[in-house]
Amino acid sequence: MATEALVNKIIPFSSVDGPGNRTAIFLQGCNFDCLYCHNPETINLCISCGACVKVCPVQALSWVDKPEDMSRVHHSDGDWQAKNRLHQGYVAYDVEKCVLCDACIKTCPHGSSPRIRHMTAEQVMEAVRRQIPYIRGITVSGGECTRQRDFLAELFSLARKEGLDCLLDSNGTLDFSQDPELMEVTDGVMLDIKAFGAQDHRMITGRDNTRVLAQARYLAGIGKLPEVRTVIVPGLFNGEETVRRTAQMLEPYLEIAPIRYKLIKYRPMGVRRQYALYQTPDDAYMGKLKEMVIALGFDAVIA
Template structure:
């Protein structure tokens, strides 16, 4: 089975899909969102050891030129991820689908399903298929949380064991998407169309970051683009306010949108016929 680097597993989450779910965060991402709220999931540990000296409880050490993590000594102060220059974490763990699912099974009586996120979890479609197959056998729902930059049309076997995809549209304009992430969004929009066509588009999300891009125009164009998809297959749209918590310091200066503005954007989408809207 494929082994992946797991950043963390949250046993109970109410914000990563319908109902109470276990959320699995994989390490590694293929884009560079300026407002990334989990930058410690972006890169892989280089074993440079800088975090070892900074750890206040001695939970980190160097053995055979590799950073070792002792969870029994960790107090979750996050010093290690704050000092890391590689957008990584020394607290990750290499696991296969069976090992991850062994941790998920402990919550089965209390969860409705699982959601796998990142980083970008679609960098590991084989792992997702293996994990979701195990979950489906136990009657759990399965969702993919993705930035949409990996072609879903090439992963039809994975989609067969997936309930759907929570898809980011960072900005509707490809140039603005590139400004936000370093990459255009052509494949993202293609994925939205494909996933809708096969009934696998569960949610579309937009993070509203004033001054970084033209948020209002992006919502207008997104609404026009998504309207015919929504008329065929209903899905949720989530409008998410940028907040500086967890964002890398050099990108933490953007203004936080107020609720009045977020509701204004929601009204634009309602006028296109969207009914299932969430503002957070």
């Protein structure tokens, strides 16, 4: 039985989601609730309340009373399926009509988005195949894409048959060491280290980071950690400590395979209004962090 994923968007050509030119696929739903999330509408799953339908100026959204037989597909995220069944209906999205005005997202009382397509791995591959002569691989991001793990494994198996390399972008809450089937078809994981200190991590994301740090070590140990990322948010947490301790933890693994450290400036764009109060770090501070990571043994640092 094919697994359907909740696909938020597909970017045919991306040069910022891993090495080379890639098609990037963004899935809906995340188990973290980061204060500075730049796409907060990708966190929650739609609960089919219908409130967004009437605000769409071009009728790209429509209410479907009786869903098709939901048993025909298996959704990776059982939570979504249960909620959708409860409402006995759902909002259908017509990507061709949508003018990306964001009125639906601004209206949603649940902090979600109706601009979701339910797609099987084969359907996503159909969208990827058009770019094959021009791309090196695919990257699946989110939300947290490992929430839809079965879909990921199916998609990566198909993509590798086409000669594409397969990266995923994760917050590190799936225990990759216990999933050899997924790791077999995954060329690398780009991992977010939100904060090294447990207290800071809990404050930013609402979740513990013991598993995240263990995943960083596991992936680095098998040479499948091409990139770690930290968003630098002055005033929210101690970014310097996080970057230093992460670099120190991973330095011994650099001889196995290169790891790039990407330092990302916090910017308030897209952030929920109540959290858009932090300062964007200046170039001098980002440069100082970059120099520190280089001094700790990393060759590839982006800031």
